[in-house]
Amino acid sequence: DIQMTQSPSSLSASVGDRVTVTCRASQRISSYLNWYQQKPGKAPKLLIYAASSLQSGVPSRFSGSGSGTDFSLTISSLQPEDSATYYCQQSYTTPGLTFGGGTQVQIK
Amino acid sequence: QLQLQESGPGLVKPSETLSLTCTVSGASISSSGSYWGWIRQPPGKGLEWIGSLYSSGTTYYNPSLKSRVTISVDTSKNQFSLRLSSVTAADTAAYYCARNLYSTNNQNWLDPWGQGTLVTVSS
Numbered sequence: 001d002i003q004m005t006q007s008p009s010s011l012s013a014s015v016g017d018r019v020t021v022t023c024r025a026s027q028r029i030s031s032y033l034n035w036y037q038q039k040p041g042k043a044p045k046l047l048i049y050a051a052s053s054l055q056s057g058v059p060s061r062f063s064g065s066g067s068g069t070d071f072s073l074t075i076s077s078l079q080p081e082d083s084a085t086y087y088c089q090q091s092y093t094t095p096g097l098t099f100g101g102g103t104q105v106q107i108k
Numbered sequence: 109q110l111q112l113q114e115s116g117p118g119l120v121k122p123s124e125t126l127s128l129t130c131t132v133s134g135a136s137i138s139s140s141g142s143y144w145g146w147i148r149q150p151p152g153k154g155l156e157w158i159g160s161l162y163s164s165g166t167t168y169y170n171p172s173l174k175s176r177v178t179i180s181v182d183t184s185k186n187q188f189s190l191r192l193s194s195v196t197a198a199d200t201a202a203y204y205c206a207r208n209l210y211s212t213n214n215q216n217w218l219d220p221w222g223q224g225t226l227v228t229v230s231s
Contacts, residue, residue: 001171034217043204043221044155050215087155091216095143095160095168095208102154 002026002090006100014108019075021103023088028068032092035064035073038102039084047086048073075105083107110134112205112222120199120229126192130205130222137186138163143208145218146179146190148201156201160208161188195229202226 003026013019023033031051036044046055048064051071061076075082088100116128130144137144145160159169161179169177178191192199203225206218 032215036218043224044218045221046217046219049217049219050211055219089155089218094210094214094216095145095162096170097145097157097160097208097218099155099157 002029002093002098004088004090004098004100006086006088006103008103009101010104010106012106012108013078015078015080017078019078019082019105021073021086021088021105023066023071023073023100025069025071025090025092029090029092031067032090032094033064033066033071034089034091035062036087036089037082037084038087044087078105078107080107110207110220112207112220114203114205114222114225116225116227118226118228120195120227121231122196122229123194126190126195126199126203126227126229128190128203128205128225128227130188130190132186132188132207136183137181137188138183141210143168143210143216144181144188145206145208147204147206147218147221148199149204149224150198150201158190158192158203197229200227200229 005024033051035048038044052064085102085104111133120126143160146158159179161167176193181188206221210216
């Protein structure tokens with residue numbers, strides 16, 4: 001099984017800050033990595049697919065990078081509405097999927 | 109616009125079977141290039157993939173749940189369903205259905221998701 005490890009588990013940053021969340025796979029997964037945003041009481045929403053492709057309608061301040069085992073999600077200028085939990089998910093072993101443990105992003 | 113909606117009982121007794129249905133609108137569940145999946149999230153915890161199904165009926169399950177899970181499809185109603193047997197309190201979670209969309213080079217992702225439904229296991 002491929003394990004996905006996210007760090008940090010939570011962070012607090014100010015509006016306008018550059019924020020980076022990292023995700024590490026237990027084995028190489030090429031670019032088969034997706035990112036989701038989840039707000040309280042809501043379903044997850046796709047942000048980034050195939051490691052670096054921005055989903056339609058998602059603000060351009062969100063970006064993804066990485067390949068192999070190490071990946072990152074960056075918010076270039078944090079906005080109040082970005083307060084949420086972010087999950088990475090590997091799709092290398094599709095249709096079997098695994099998620100990271102999540103990173104909670106809070107606004108100071 | 110493709111939409112998914114979960115439905116089913118919000119309360120299930122221990123040792124009984126949890127049954128949920130996902131109704132797909134805006135596209136045919138038989139459309140190629142898509143699997144259809146179930147994901148759950150215990151209160152305050154992370155996401156867990158339960159299993160996925162192709163419109164042909166081919167299924168794939170999380171090994172940790174495989175002995176208790178059945179996912180099936182009803183193409184005439186554009187629905188797919190989840191059954192989880194012998195439930196315990198540990199199965200209390202929000203249950204989501206989602207489309208697993210495939211693109212080139214087998215890249216795939218979950219989009220869209222249903223709004224989710226909370227199922228509580230309690231006597």
